[in-house]
Amino acid sequence: GENVEQHPSTLSVQEGDSAVIKCTYSDSASNYFPWYKQELGKRPQLIIDIRSNVGEKKDQRIAVTLNKTAKHFSLHITETQPEDSAVYFCAASGRGATNKLIFGTGTLLAVQP
Amino acid sequence: EAQVTQNPRYLITVTGKKLTVTCSQNMNHEYMSWYRQDPGLGLRQIYYSMNVEVTDKGDVPEGYKVSRKEKRNFPLILESPSPNQTSLYFCASTNLGGKRYNEQFFGPGTRLTVL
Numbered sequence: 560g561e562n563v564e565q566h567p568s569t570l571s572v573q574e575g576d577s578a579v580i581k582c583t584y585s586d587s588a589s590n591y592f593p594w595y596k597q598e599l600g601k602r603p604q605l606i607i608d609i610r611s612n613v614g615e616k617k618d619q620r621i622a623v624t625l626n627k628t629a630k631h632f633s634l635h636i637t638e639t640q641p642e643d644s645a646v647y648f649c650a651a652s653g654r655g656a657t658n659k660l661i662f663g664t665g666t667l668l669a670v671q672p
Numbered sequence: 673e674a675q676v677t678q679n680p681r682y683l684i685t686v687t688g689k690k691l692t693v694t695c696s697q698n699m700n701h702e703y704m705s706w707y708r709q710d711p712g713l714g715l716r717q718i719y720y721s722m723n724v725e726v727t728d729k730g731d732v733p734e735g736y737k738v739s740r741k742e743k744r745n746f747p748l749i750l751e752s753p754s755p756n757q758t759s760l761y762f763c764a765s766t767n768l769g770g771k772r773y774n775e776q777f778f779g780p781g782t783r784l785t786v787l
Contacts, residue, residue: 565714591773591774593774593775593776595778601780601781602762602778602779602780602781603715603762603778604778605775605776605777608775648714648715652774659705659717659720659730660717660774660776662714662715662716663714664712664713664714665714
Protein backbone atom coordinates (compact mmCIF):
# COMPACT_ATOMS: atom_id res chain seq x y z
CA GLY A 560 0.00 0.00 0.00
CA GLU A 561 0.92 3.66 0.08
CA ASN A 562 3.78 4.39 2.44
CA VAL A 563 6.04 7.24 3.51
CA GLU A 564 9.25 6.48 5.37
CA GLN A 565 10.98 9.21 7.33
CA HIS A 566 14.52 9.32 8.75
CA PRO A 567 15.98 9.89 11.22
CA SER A 568 13.47 9.45 14.02
CA THR A 569 15.54 11.71 16.28
CA LEU A 570 18.10 14.35 15.41
CA SER A 571 20.20 16.46 17.74
CA VAL A 572 22.21 19.40 16.43
CA GLN A 573 24.09 22.34 17.87
CA GLU A 574 22.59 25.78 17.49
CA GLY A 575 23.73 27.28 14.20
CA ASP A 576 24.27 23.94 12.49
CA SER A 577 22.13 22.59 9.67
CA ALA A 578 19.56 19.81 9.99
CA VAL A 579 18.36 17.50 7.23
CA ILE A 580 15.36 15.18 7.39
CA LYS A 581 14.67 12.72 4.60
CA CYS A 582 11.52 10.99 3.38
CA THR A 583 10.81 8.42 0.73
CA TYR A 584 7.40 7.62 -0.70
CA SER A 585 6.01 4.65 -2.52
CA ASP A 586 3.27 6.03 -4.77
CA SER A 587 4.70 7.41 -8.00
CA ALA A 588 1.43 9.31 -8.57
CA SER A 589 2.01 11.50 -5.48
CA ASN A 590 2.30 15.14 -6.50
CA TYR A 591 2.16 17.17 -3.29
CA PHE A 592 4.68 16.98 -0.44
CA PRO A 593 4.12 19.12 2.66
CA TRP A 594 6.21 19.38 5.80
CA TYR A 595 4.64 20.03 9.19
CA LYS A 596 6.18 21.21 12.44
CA GLN A 597 4.56 20.12 15.68
CA GLU A 598 5.63 21.73 18.93
CA LEU A 599 4.92 19.93 22.18
CA GLY A 600 1.20 19.84 22.93
CA LYS A 601 0.26 21.75 19.78
CA ARG A 602 -1.21 21.03 16.38
CA PRO A 603 0.90 20.26 13.30
CA GLN A 604 1.59 23.46 11.39
CA LEU A 605 2.46 23.56 7.70
CA ILE A 606 5.91 25.10 7.29
CA ILE A 607 6.69 24.46 3.65
CA ASP A 608 5.42 22.34 0.79
CA ILE A 609 6.49 21.41 -2.70
CA ARG A 610 4.61 20.20 -5.72
CA SER A 611 5.91 17.76 -8.26
CA ASN A 612 6.51 20.34 -10.96
CA VAL A 613 9.46 21.86 -9.06
CA GLY A 614 12.64 20.38 -7.63
CA GLU A 615 13.42 22.81 -4.83
CA LYS A 616 11.71 25.47 -2.78
CA LYS A 617 13.12 27.84 -0.16
CA ASP A 618 11.59 29.98 2.53
CA GLN A 619 14.18 31.86 4.60
CA ARG A 620 16.08 29.21 6.62
CA ILE A 621 14.09 26.22 5.42
CA ALA A 622 14.15 24.48 2.08
CA VAL A 623 12.69 21.35 0.58
CA THR A 624 14.10 19.32 -2.29
CA LEU A 625 12.26 16.74 -4.35
CA ASN A 626 13.66 13.93 -6.48
CA LYS A 627 10.70 12.35 -8.26
CA THR A 628 12.80 9.75 -10.02
CA ALA A 629 14.11 8.39 -6.74
CA LYS A 630 10.83 9.13 -4.93
CA HIS A 631 12.39 11.02 -2.09
CA PHE A 632 12.22 14.51 -0.67
CA SER A 633 14.12 16.28 2.09
CA LEU A 634 13.74 19.15 4.53
CA HIS A 635 16.77 21.33 5.13
CA ILE A 636 16.96 23.78 8.02
CA THR A 637 19.99 26.08 8.11
CA GLU A 638 21.32 28.13 11.02
CA THR A 639 19.18 26.19 13.47
CA GLN A 640 17.83 27.93 16.56
CA PRO A 641 16.44 26.51 19.81
CA GLU A 642 12.92 27.43 18.69
CA ASP A 643 13.33 25.00 15.79
CA SER A 644 13.15 22.16 18.33
CA ALA A 645 9.97 20.20 17.54
CA VAL A 646 8.68 17.09 15.80
CA TYR A 647 8.68 17.38 12.02
CA PHE A 648 6.40 15.32 9.79
CA CYS A 649 6.66 14.80 6.08
CA ALA A 650 3.69 13.73 3.98
CA ALA A 651 2.84 12.78 0.43
CA SER A 652 -0.47 12.97 -1.38
CA GLY A 653 -2.08 9.62 -2.01
CA ARG A 654 -3.46 8.06 -5.11
CA GLY A 655 -6.70 9.08 -6.75
CA ALA A 656 -9.34 11.63 -5.82
CA THR A 657 -9.38 11.12 -2.06
CA ASN A 658 -6.83 13.92 -1.44
CA LYS A 659 -5.46 11.79 1.34
CA LEU A 660 -2.09 12.70 2.83
CA ILE A 661 0.15 9.83 3.90
CA PHE A 662 2.35 10.91 6.80
CA GLY A 663 5.78 9.82 7.85
CA THR A 664 6.31 8.80 11.47
CA GLY A 665 8.02 12.03 12.47
CA THR A 666 11.48 13.31 13.43
CA LEU A 667 12.16 14.78 16.83
CA LEU A 668 14.64 17.61 16.28
CA ALA A 669 16.51 18.93 19.30
CA VAL A 670 18.62 22.06 18.85
CA GLN A 671 21.15 22.37 21.65
CA PRO A 672 22.02 25.95 22.66
CA GLU B 673 -9.46 34.36 11.01
CA ALA B 674 -9.33 31.08 9.09
CA GLN B 675 -9.41 28.26 11.57
CA VAL B 676 -10.38 24.73 12.54
CA THR B 677 -11.83 24.28 16.01
CA GLN B 678 -12.35 21.14 18.08
CA ASN B 679 -14.14 20.46 21.32
CA PRO B 680 -13.48 19.28 23.90
CA ARG B 681 -9.71 19.72 24.07
CA TYR B 682 -9.35 17.17 26.86
CA LEU B 683 -11.64 14.33 27.81
CA ILE B 684 -11.40 11.49 30.30
CA THR B 685 -14.13 8.92 30.07
CA VAL B 686 -14.89 5.30 30.87
CA THR B 687 -15.22 2.27 28.64
CA GLY B 688 -18.53 2.09 26.83
CA LYS B 689 -19.75 5.62 27.42
CA LYS B 690 -20.65 7.19 24.08
CA LEU B 691 -18.89 10.44 23.23
CA THR B 692 -18.70 12.96 20.41
CA VAL B 693 -15.81 15.24 19.50
CA THR B 694 -16.92 18.21 17.46
CA CYS B 695 -14.97 19.82 14.62
CA SER B 696 -15.78 22.97 12.74
CA GLN B 697 -14.02 24.98 10.01
CA ASN B 698 -14.75 28.43 8.64
CA MET B 699 -12.82 28.17 5.36
CA ASN B 700 -15.62 26.66 3.26
CA HIS B 701 -13.49 23.58 2.55
CA GLU B 702 -15.16 20.54 1.04
CA TYR B 703 -12.65 18.01 2.36
CA MET B 704 -12.34 17.23 6.06
CA SER B 705 -10.73 14.36 7.92
CA TRP B 706 -9.97 12.92 11.34
CA TYR B 707 -6.61 11.59 12.49
CA ARG B 708 -5.32 9.94 15.57
CA GLN B 709 -1.74 10.43 16.70
CA ASP B 710 0.05 7.79 18.73
CA PRO B 711 3.74 7.70 19.73
CA GLY B 712 5.90 6.19 17.01
CA LEU B 713 2.98 5.81 14.60
CA GLY B 714 2.62 9.35 13.31
CA LEU B 715 -0.74 10.58 12.09
CA ARG B 716 -3.19 7.96 10.89
CA GLN B 717 -6.41 8.85 9.12
CA ILE B 718 -9.61 7.56 10.72
CA TYR B 719 -12.31 8.90 8.38
CA TYR B 720 -12.61 11.55 5.74
CA SER B 721 -15.36 13.43 3.98
CA MET B 722 -15.26 14.78 0.45
CA ASN B 723 -18.39 16.89 0.93
CA VAL B 724 -21.75 17.06 2.70
CA GLU B 725 -23.23 13.57 3.17
CA VAL B 726 -20.12 11.97 1.61
CA THR B 727 -17.88 10.13 4.07
CA ASP B 728 -15.48 7.21 3.81
CA LYS B 729 -13.13 5.13 5.91
CA GLY B 730 -9.49 5.98 6.31
CA ASP B 731 -6.78 3.65 7.58
CA VAL B 732 -8.06 3.00 11.12
CA PRO B 733 -11.86 3.39 11.12
CA GLU B 734 -12.81 0.57 13.53
CA GLY B 735 -14.72 1.83 16.55
CA TYR B 736 -15.44 5.26 15.08
CA LYS B 737 -18.29 6.94 13.22
CA VAL B 738 -18.58 10.32 11.56
CA SER B 739 -21.27 12.45 9.98
CA ARG B 740 -21.25 15.41 7.62
CA LYS B 741 -24.63 17.07 7.62
CA GLU B 742 -23.22 20.56 7.11
CA LYS B 743 -20.15 21.65 5.22
CA ARG B 744 -18.48 23.32 8.20
CA ASN B 745 -18.98 20.51 10.76
CA PHE B 746 -17.49 17.03 10.92
CA PRO B 747 -18.05 15.36 14.30
CA LEU B 748 -16.27 12.18 15.38
CA ILE B 749 -18.39 9.71 17.32
CA LEU B 750 -17.20 6.89 19.55
CA GLU B 751 -20.27 4.75 20.24
CA SER B 752 -18.57 2.50 22.79
CA PRO B 753 -15.06 3.76 23.59
CA SER B 754 -12.38 1.31 24.65
CA PRO B 755 -8.95 1.91 26.25
CA ASN B 756 -7.16 1.34 22.93
CA GLN B 757 -8.84 4.49 21.66
CA THR B 758 -6.89 6.56 24.15
CA SER B 759 -5.03 8.92 21.84
CA LEU B 760 -4.57 12.45 20.57
CA TYR B 761 -7.13 13.28 17.88
CA PHE B 762 -6.87 15.93 15.20
CA CYS B 763 -9.51 17.17 12.84
CA ALA B 764 -8.25 18.64 9.57
CA SER B 765 -9.70 20.68 6.76
CA THR B 766 -8.23 20.68 3.27
CA ASN B 767 -8.24 23.28 0.53
CA LEU B 768 -9.24 21.70 -2.77
CA GLY B 769 -9.15 24.79 -4.92
CA GLY B 770 -6.73 27.26 -6.44
CA LYS B 771 -3.00 27.52 -6.00
CA ARG B 772 -3.12 26.11 -2.47
CA TYR B 773 -4.66 22.84 -3.59
CA ASN B 774 -4.23 20.09 -0.98
CA GLU B 775 -3.05 22.45 1.76
CA GLN B 776 -4.33 20.95 5.00
CA PHE B 777 -5.12 22.81 8.24
CA PHE B 778 -5.31 21.04 11.58
CA GLY B 779 -7.51 21.71 14.58
CA PRO B 780 -5.92 22.16 18.03
CA GLY B 781 -6.34 18.50 18.99
CA THR B 782 -8.38 16.54 21.52
CA ARG B 783 -6.59 14.41 24.08
CA LEU B 784 -8.85 11.48 24.93
CA THR B 785 -8.30 9.04 27.75
CA VAL B 786 -10.57 5.99 28.06
CA LEU B 787 -10.36 4.24 31.41
